[in-house]
Amino acid sequence: MAVFDLLGRRWVLRIVWELHVAATPLTFRELRSACDGISSSVLTRRLHELADACLLTHVGDGYALTATGEGLVVGMQPILEWSRAWSRELAGRGRSSITGDVTAVRPPRR
Numbered sequence: 001m002a003v004f005d006l007l008g009r010r011w012v013l014r015i016v017w018e019l020h021v022a023a024t025p026l027t028f029r030e031l032r033s034a035c036d037g038i039s040s041s042v043l044t045r046r047l048h049e050l051a052d053a054c055l056l057t058h059v060g061d062g063y064a065l066t067a068t069g070e071g072l073v074v075g076m077q078p079i080l081e082w083s084r085a086w087s088r089e090l091a092g093r094g095r096s097s098i099t100g101d102v103t104a105v106r107p108p109r110r
Helices: 003-007 012-021 028-034 040-052 067-075 077-092
Strands: 056-059 062-065
Touching (some): 003 012, 012 062, 067 077
Antiparallel strands (some): 056 062
């Protein structure tokens, strides 16, 4: 499975982020609550996909990122920084609607 295919699936990045910022492993219920709006069936599917990709593991009663999953988050930091700069650039041109770290615009067509 290509990493961009997996990461492009709805809710995957949110699940990875919530597990990354959690101080301890999250139970299914805690993770579903943290990902407000995700259905149980989609969360179950995404957890299996992430586990199959060795990005998370089931520990005790909860889920946690593996070292590979944490490495993914570290590896994505340059993209996060780039996206923040891009958001500021677009906002300066009056071309975006920004909420937190998420930019709700598409890049300009060429």
